[in-house]
Amino acid sequence: MTLLSIRDLSIALPLGADRLYAAKNINFDLASGEILCIVGESGSGKSMSANAVMGLLPQGVEPDSGSITFDGQSILDLSENELLKLRGSRISMIFQEPLSALNPLMRVGAQISEVFEAHGALTGAERRARALKLLDEVGIPDPEAAIRAYPFQLSGGQRQRVMIAMALALEPDILIADEPTTALDVTTQAQILALIEDLRKKRGMAVIFITHDFGVVADIADRVIVMKKGEIVEAGRAPDVLLNPQHPYTRALIDAIPRLTKTEPVEEVERAPLLKVEGLQKTFSTGSGTLFGKRRVVKAVQDVSFDLYAGETIGIVGESGSGKSTVGRCLVRLLHPDGGRVLMDGVDIAHMSGAELHAQRRKLQMIFQDPFSSLNPRARVSRILTEGMIAYGMPDKEAKAKARELLELVGLDETAMKRFPHEFSGGQRQRIGIARALALEPAIIIADEAVSALDVSIQAQVLDLLAELKERLHLSMLFITHDLRVAARICDRIIVMQKGQIVEAGPVNKVLHDPDTAYTSSLLEAIPGQDYERSLAAANKG
Amino acid sequence: MKSFWTRFSYNRGAVIGLVILTLVIATAILAPFLFPQSPWKMVQRPFLPPFTQDGLPLGTDALGRNVLSGLAHGAYVSLLVGLVSTIVALAIGVPVGAAAGYFAGRTDDALMRFTEFFQTIPSFALAIVLLAIFQPSLTFVIIAISIVSWPPVARLVRGEVLSLRTREFVEAASLSGLGNLQIILRHILPNALPPIIVLASLMVAQAILLESSLSFLGLGDPNIMSWGYMIGAARTVIRTAWWLSFLPGMAILLTVLALNLIGEGLNDALNPRLTRKSE
Amino acid sequence: QDGTPKAGGTLNVVIQPEPPSLMIGLVQNGPTQMVGGDIYESLLRYDFDLKPEGQLAESWEISEDGKTYTFKLRKGVVFHDGEPFTSADVEFSMDKFLRETHSRMRTYMEHVESIETPDDYTVVFKLKQPFGPFIGIFEAGTAPMIPKHIYEGTDFANNPANNTPIGTGPFKFDKWEKGSFIHLVKNEDYYMEGKPYVDEVYYHVIPDAASRAVAYETGKVDVLPGGSVENFDVARIQAMDNTCITDKGWEYFGPLSWMWVNNDNKPLDDVKVRKAIMHGIDREFAKDALWNGLGKVATGPLSSSTRFYDGDTPDISYDPDQAKALLAESSYNGETIRILGLPYGETWQRWAEAVKQNLSEIGMTTEIVPSDVAGWNQKVADRDFDLAFTYLYQYGDPALGVSRTYMGDNAAPGSPWNNVADYQNPETDKLFDAAALMASPDDRMAAYKTIQDKIVEDVPNIWLLELGFPTIYRCDVKNPVNTAFGVNDGFRDVWIDK
Amino acid sequence: MIRFILGRLIKAVFILLAILVFNFLLIHAAPGDPAAVMAGEAGAADEKFLADLRANFGLDQPLYVQLWLYIKGAVQLDLGYSFRQQMPVAEMIGDRLPATLLLTGVAFVLSLVLGVAAGVAASARQGRWGDTIISTFALLFYATPLFWVALMATLVFSVWLEWLPGFGYSTIGAGYTGLAHVLDVAKHLVLPASTLGLFFTAIYMRMTRASMLEVSRLDFVKTARAKGLSRGVIQRRHILRNALLPVITLAGLQAGQIFGGAILTETVFAWPGIGRLMFEAINQRDYNVILGVFYISAAMVLLFNLITDVIYVIVDPRIRLTT
Numbered sequence A: 001m002t003l004l005s006i007r008d009l010s011i012a013l014p015l016g017a018d019r020l021y022a023a024k025n026i027n028f029d030l031a032s033g034e035i036l037c038i039v040g041e042s043g044s045g046k047s048m049s050a051n052a053v054m055g056l057l058p059q060g061v062e063p064d065s066g067s068i069t070f071d072g073q074s075i076l077d078l079s080e081n082e083l084l085k086l087r088g089s090r091i092s093m094i095f096q097e098p099l100s101a102l103n104p105l106m107r108v109g110a111q112i113s114e115v116f117e118a119h120g121a122l123t124g125a126e127r128r129a130r131a132l133k134l135l136d137e138v139g140i141p142d143p144e145a146a147i148r149a150y151p152f153q154l155s156g157g158q159r160q161r162v163m164i165a166m167a168l169a170l171e172p173d174i175l176i177a178d179e180p181t182t183a184l185d186v187t188t189q190a191q192i193l194a195l196i197e198d199l200r201k202k203r204g205m206a207v208i209f210i211t212h213d214f215g216v217v218a219d220i221a222d223r224v225i226v227m228k229k230g231e232i233v234e235a236g237r238a239p240d241v242l243l244n245p246q247h248p249y250t251r252a253l254i255d256a257i258p259r260l261t262k263t264e265p266v267e268e269v270e271r272a273p274l275l276k277v278e279g280l281q282k283t284f285s286t287g288s289g290t291l292f293g294k295r296r297v298v299k300a301v302q303d304v305s306f307d308l309y310a311g312e313t314i315g316i317v318g319e320s321g322s323g324k325s326t327v328g329r330c331l332v333r334l335l336h337p338d339g340g341r342v343l344m345d346g347v348d349i350a351h352m353s354g355a356e357l358h359a360q361r362r363k364l365q366m367i368f369q370d371p372f373s374s375l376n377p378r379a380r381v382s383r384i385l386t387e388g389m390i391a392y393g394m395p396d397k398e399a400k401a402k403a404r405e406l407l408e409l410v411g412l413d414e415t416a417m418k419r420f421p422h423e424f425s426g427g428q429r430q431r432i433g434i435a436r437a438l439a440l441e442p443a444i445i446i447a448d449e450a451v452s453a454l455d456v457s458i459q460a461q462v463l464d465l466l467a468e469l470k471e472r473l474h475l476s477m478l479f480i481t482h483d484l485r486v487a488a489r490i491c492d493r494i495i496v497m498q499k500g501q502i503v504e505a506g507p508v509n510k511v512l513h514d515p516d517t518a519y520t521s522s523l524l525e526a527i528p529g530q531d532y533e534r535s536l537a538a539a540n541k542g
Numbered sequence B: 001m002k003s004f005w006t007r008f009s010y011n012r013g014a015v016i017g018l019v020i021l022t023l024v025i026a027t028a029i030l031a032p033f034l035f036p037q038s039p040w041k042m043v044q045r046p047f048l049p050p051f052t053q054d055g056l057p058l059g060t061d062a063l064g065r066n067v068l069s070g071l072a073h074g075a076y077v078s079l080l081v082g083l084v085s086t087i088v089a090l091a092i093g094v095p096v097g098a099a100a101g102y103f104a105g106r107t108d109d110a111l112m113r114f115t116e117f118f119q120t121i122p123s124f125a126l127a128i129v130l131l132a133i134f135q136p137s138l139t140f141v142i143i144a145i146s147i148v149s150w151p152p153v154a155r156l157v158r159g160e161v162l163s164l165r166t167r168e169f170v171e172a173a174s175l176s177g178l179g180n181l182q183i184i185l186r187h188i189l190p191n192a193l194p195p196i197i198v199l200a201s202l203m204v205a206q207a208i209l210l211e212s213s214l215s216f217l218g219l220g221d222p223n224i225m226s227w228g229y230m231i232g233a234a235r236t237v238i239r240t241a242w243w244l245s246f247l248p249g250m251a252i253l254l255t256v257l258a259l260n261l262i263g264e265g266l267n268d269a270l271n272p273r274l275t276r277k278s279e
Numbered sequence C: 001q002d003g004t005p006k007a008g009g010t011l012n013v014v015i016q017p018e019p020p021s022l023m024i025g026l027v028q029n030g031p032t033q034m035v036g037g038d039i040y041e042s043l044l045r046y047d048f049d050l051k052p053e054g055q056l057a058e059s060w061e062i063s064e065d066g067k068t069y070t071f072k073l074r075k076g077v078v079f080h081d082g083e084p085f086t087s088a089d090v091e092f093s094m095d096k097f098l099r100e101t102h103s104r105m106r107t108y109m110e111h112v113e114s115i116e117t118p119d120d121y122t123v124v125f126k127l128k129q130p131f132g133p134f135i136g137i138f139e140a141g142t143a144p145m146i147p148k149h150i151y152e153g154t155d156f157a158n159n160p161a162n163n164t165p166i167g168t169g170p171f172k173f174d175k176w177e178k179g180s181f182i183h184l185v186k187n188e189d190y191y192m193e194g195k196p197y198v199d200e201v202y203y204h205v206i207p208d209a210a211s212r213a214v215a216y217e218t219g220k221v222d223v224l225p226g227g228s229v230e231n232f233d234v235a236r237i238q239a240m241d242n243t244c245i246t247d248k249g250w251e252y253f254g255p256l257s258w259m260w261v262n263n264d265n266k267p268l269d270d271v272k273v274r275k276a277i278m279h280g281i282d283r284e285f286a287k288d289a290l291w292n293g294l295g296k297v298a299t300g301p302l303s304s305s306t307r308f309y310d311g312d313t314p315d316i317s318y319d320p321d322q323a324k325a326l327l328a329e330s331s332y333n334g335e336t337i338r339i340l341g342l343p344y345g346e347t348w349q350r351w352a353e354a355v356k357q358n359l360s361e362i363g364m365t366t367e368i369v370p371s372d373v374a375g376w377n378q379k380v381a382d383r384d385f386d387l388a389f390t391y392l393y394q395y396g397d398p399a400l401g402v403s404r405t406y407m408g409d410n411a412a413p414g415s416p417w418n419n420v421a422d423y424q425n426p427e428t429d430k431l432f433d434a435a436a437l438m439a440s441p442d443d444r445m446a447a448y449k450t451i452q453d454k455i456v457e458d459v460p461n462i463w464l465l466e467l468g469f470p471t472i473y474r475c476d477v478k479n480p481v482n483t484a485f486g487v488n489d490g491f492r493d494v495w496i497d498k
Numbered sequence D: 001m002i003r004f005i006l007g008r009l010i011k012a013v014f015i016l017l018a019i020l021v022f023n024f025l026l027i028h029a030a031p032g033d034p035a036a037v038m039a040g041e042a043g044a045a046d047e048k049f050l051a052d053l054r055a056n057f058g059l060d061q062p063l064y065v066q067l068w069l070y071i072k073g074a075v076q077l078d079l080g081y082s083f084r085q086q087m088p089v090a091e092m093i094g095d096r097l098p099a100t101l102l103l104t105g106v107a108f109v110l111s112l113v114l115g116v117a118a119g120v121a122a123s124a125r126q127g128r129w130g131d132t133i134i135s136t137f138a139l140l141f142y143a144t145p146l147f148w149v150a151l152m153a154t155l156v157f158s159v160w161l162e163w164l165p166g167f168g169y170s171t172i173g174a175g176y177t178g179l180a181h182v183l184d185v186a187k188h189l190v191l192p193a194s195t196l197g198l199f200f201t202a203i204y205m206r207m208t209r210a211s212m213l214e215v216s217r218l219d220f221v222k223t224a225r226a227k228g229l230s231r232g233v234i235q236r237r238h239i240l241r242n243a244l245l246p247v248i249t250l251a252g253l254q255a256g257q258i259f260g261g262a263i264l265t266e267t268v269f270a271w272p273g274i275g276r277l278m279f280e281a282i283n284q285r286d287y288n289v290i291l292g293v294f295y296i297s298a299a300m301v302l303l304f305n306l307i308t309d310v311i312y313v314i315v316d317p318r319i320r321l322t323t
């Protein structure tokens, strides 16, 4: 039975946007119990199409023509009040931005109960009980505590699960999930996917699932839509599209998927370590957050030691909150480690400060996880790139010339110099971040989830770029990620972290194919789309 | 620079504001040429209503002085008071607030307690006391107004900086080897600008009004014609000659309006996100 | 007196500024005298021509040689607390209390050799030498009768009774809500039959002049004592229904305004400069534009209501041409002259501006120096000015209120009330000394005539106006002003025709 | 939390002391003294009169002794004695405080409620005529001098329309009690409170509007809409609360200025409050009264800053307290 039917939908963008239509001539149907995956490049109109179904397009963005029919009603013709009745109860949505999608000043429990309240379901006590149950179902440890927590007290992954709980609260007919698992580590992701699968089976819930992870698509999709520049370039049953893509863009996408299987073996050369980390410690004490609240102590990093050799890439993987970022930030001294040593060229930089630190710092640079927030919105790219060099004494002119070179190196042309960060796409911004890290000619780069927000084709570009730069500039890299496929693709060695400690470390092929610990095995098992990868591999061979 | 103007002129209110302010500034500069006679000169019988006599389009005040000439000459002082005291207040408040917010911890505590120190005396009373100590010459009026108006700036800037300093782009800048001063100047303050601009445009208005309140209490500089003086002087005759306080009141209102519009326009123009809209 | 007085009713009066205290023996500022004048009384009061009338004294006698003053007191007068008023209270008040606390009284008492009280109702003052003005000092503001039984042997200034003043007057203190009002009630035991007529008096504290006008307009108050509303507003209020106005009641004080001239400063030590200023100021304009046409242009150091006033002094009227000529001849070289304005409201501020403008038109450069009341006092006392606005009371007699301004030996810095201008003229000094001690009014007249001519010739100060402070009241309030002290003399005779 | 409050209170005591010394020196730096002022008002005074007054007021002692005596008293919460008014300063302030608290309190609540409501209304109609009207009025109120508004309000409502009393705290001599008295005071309160409140209403309105618009663009608002919540609920529960922080900062500043803000209003409306007391005391150089008012006002500012910080934490749990 067709539940949702979209015909010739076009969504106009406001004047001055990068193109006229966010989405053009979109057609698809969704039957109950069906899972439809939408994939495509960043900015191709996936989110806008999904928002249109909710009647929640941002200001200035409006449906131009076409129709959306849900259960016999034309959504585009409904009044705001009529829409209110549908939203949250019959159609619900998980938004793309998990970190900012929760009201920071409201307790999690209240935000979930609100869904019931808005639709007059259940009574006070029941709402709470139901909220608890939902939190449990999405796999949040200690729901009793979480229900009383404010969003900022939860990790990114936990927040995303709260969002999911909210969307599932009234067991809607349609769930629209816009990249719901980007911030989750593979095990949690697997758990969420199972939950959705379960609801679909039991309730016949239909799902529109937007993602850039082809592994997920392969695991759950019934049908797939591929979008590019606002148009659907390919649509069909999942196996057809995934294994037998027709459109060149789809093919390019699928080719770009990173593989777990590492082809070339790494040559093992003994060299003196460039960076020697010994017994690194970092403890956070989150002071009294609320009135008369208790002091909470988090041992984010406990006794972490490893060596990094010149020209080597080490991947750090592990569940969300395991201390990966904290290690990275301690190394570049954005955080002050509580204990341990970080030896670079034999000197301990862990406890340096002032001019000494200033001198050492240029050898260690970082690429930040979030390309949006790590670029000053009010600075032009030329300044972002040159100011570091100028700070280290390079004349203006020379710095500018160098910046142009760098832009070329990361695949941007020099007109970029004059533009502001918001004038770039996500992938381009990430490259600016890389160019900035390279500007000071560091010996070591720490990349914190540098590609997790990017769609596979851009992700592939960036990874290629990093690999190439590493070769050319003989860089060492510390690559923090939760995507094991990405780790497999770029790393020489892998460190697996759990609860602030290193549980396993070794060459990439060893760790990913023959792990020593149960924890690593469970991570590997949870990687989505492993069957699909094998089929793809088979198809490629054949 | 060109794109700045394009962006600025995209905001129609801002252009209107700029036109008004330009007129006011022009009047202030040209007053001595337009009205070479002293604005204090008693030229006609007192309390001449507007539009009743040629050459005195806005009538005369309690001593028979030309109101139009007073308005023109007063523009200079009122603008001077408003702009200079705002600049001084910003010059104190922004660094204090930025340092407190950026270095946080002890520095913050010390600077904020220092700010509180100035905050604790009711600002109007402090101005009065300061003017009792130093004679109310224009300079001291400006100094007094500046001294009482910087603490809110410091508090506001601190709040903004406190939240900006944890942003990733600030961390990135410090990784690039920038010093604290450079980080504050180039990365933090530009992003804290919108509320500061709004506040500054409000402060100019407040300073002009404060000067008039002080004049109202007889604490202005009696040797210099200002709008505040005119309102203050006219208030006792408000019942018999309402226009005497209404006219300078309108002048203040228009100027304040213009400044607010410009402030909003500046904000738009300085916001790179709005750039492409106009092109 | 129109009609038969009716008893009852409430009188609402404006008071400005709020007095620091109502204890009239300790504090001599205007508002204290106004309220205190209802509570306290003296031996005499004075009509519009400054002729004495009996108050607590039934009769009085001055000896031929002018050295003995004998007062017969009224019998049956009691203080508000019921204690009888006797000659002992008079002696205590004059000799102990006021000599200690009242600076003007202290100088007057220097002429007194002894005070005798032969019986409870007789007081005899023996003077060292004749002192013409002596009979003019027995008014409530200068010589209030203080209850001996309350104050004797105490620290006068800090006696808690100061907060609940007790006198013999027609009204008793009831309540003072600081910042709002002072409430007096009728003294039922008052010694004059049927008086006072009204049951209670409210003094309303309203700090803003415009609001005081509103208070009258909206019927909240019935009497606006002189200076309550801005001069600019007088004409408008005067035109209201049922509104009467009088400029009487200031004869005793004779408020005369002038600008102190710092005679020690160059170029003001040059009489030509002073004369130029005198002729350069348009006082007629100031009277009309700033004082609503009330008052008179001053002709010299004496107010026309003061005894021994001489209207026939050298001409000092407005004459800018003469002023320019004088200035050209003088030693003035374009120095900036500092004008210290009087911080008593808009009128005075405007006046300083007008003077500044007048002087600039005769070619003088001036600068107005603003200040608050305390700053003004300090600057005048320290002689830190070139020209300084002021006005002073004359207390009916040149020996009481004028000589202090021009006596050469009364010029020490530190006080804003003495010879601030530092005028030094041995000739007039001698005459002032002599005239005060003459017994015959005719002799005194002759002496003061010479003095006035001489002083006007020297122009030590720039005389401005005899100020007119009109009292505005509703016409159905009868007799608010019927002595030379106006509303300060209490509302003993007031009745309301309703 | 308790530690935080205690820490701040202890610091507050030291700040208060420092302020006291500063104020003391400041006040004494102004020309003239209370004795001279009183002599000035008397229109005549001799050396002895002044000397007596000064001795009586304790002004004959060296400045540092006076300062020491004052501080000693202030530490024991003794605000000294007004020699001019013959009354302990604490008692004077106590007499005047309720009137001021009533006036500024009502004005404060009024402006806060009205300003926030208008700001919410304007932001909900962003860009439409409703917004334009509200914003224009706010600007008008903001840019018009307070005393002008006050005089006009008196003229219109008191003189012409005769609806409301134009000055004073209550009808003098009416002897109202109970409810009649309350109503009487309330009537007197309308004009001064609304005059005083207008200015702040305008500021709150602007602040609320800007802040609401800022917040309404945030992602979680979309989440709230996706839940099917109605506009009203979203405005109230989600946007407003998040938009309140800058408003609270401002409210804290205003609350601290509770005395100073009222000088003009109390003068024009003859309101028997602290603002006027302070202004008159400054003019009369009634040192102990000025210092007393400044002292109380400083304590008030420190207290409100502390309360603001605590409210921050209650409203926004992300904010952490650091002493």
Ligand SMILES: Nc1ncnc2c1ncn2[C@@H]1O[C@H](COP(=O)(O)OP(=O)(O)OP(=O)(O)O)[C@@H](O)[C@H]1O
Residues within 6 Å of the ligand: A013, A014, A017, A018, A019, A021, A022, A040, A041, A042, A043, A044, A045, A046, A047, A048, A049, A058, A059, A060, A061, A096, A426, A455
């Ligand atoms: N509020 C907005 N105003 C104007 N244009 C917008 C707005 N939001 C999105 N767009 C534009 O609409 C187009 C489609 O955006 P959309 O968010 O649907 O992309 P997407 O496919 O979800 O991409 P991603 O994978 O990066 O999330 C893009 O060109 C984008 O620039």
Ligand SMILES: Nc1ncnc2c1ncn2[C@@H]1O[C@H](COP(=O)(O)OP(=O)(O)OP(=O)(O)O)[C@@H](O)[C@H]1O
Residues within 6 Å of the ligand: A155, A156, A157, A284, A285, A286, A298, A299, A300, A318, A319, A320, A321, A322, A323, A324, A325, A326, A327, A482
């Ligand atoms: N500034 C901080 N204050 C308090 N606790 C913190 C802070 N930063 C991190 N933590 C805590 O330290 C732990 C490790 O955090 P970290 O950011 O290193 O995790 P991660 O491995 O990078 O996780 P993710 O994959 O979600 O980014 C978490 O429990 C987190 O809550």
Ligand SMILES: [Mg+2]
Residues within 6 Å of the ligand: A046, A047, A048, A096, A178
């Ligand atoms: Mg999207």
Ligand SMILES: [Mg+2]
Residues within 6 Å of the ligand: A324, A325, A326
């Ligand atoms: Mg991380």
Ligand code: NI
Residues within 6 Å of the ligand: B001, B002
């Ligand atoms: Ni340019």
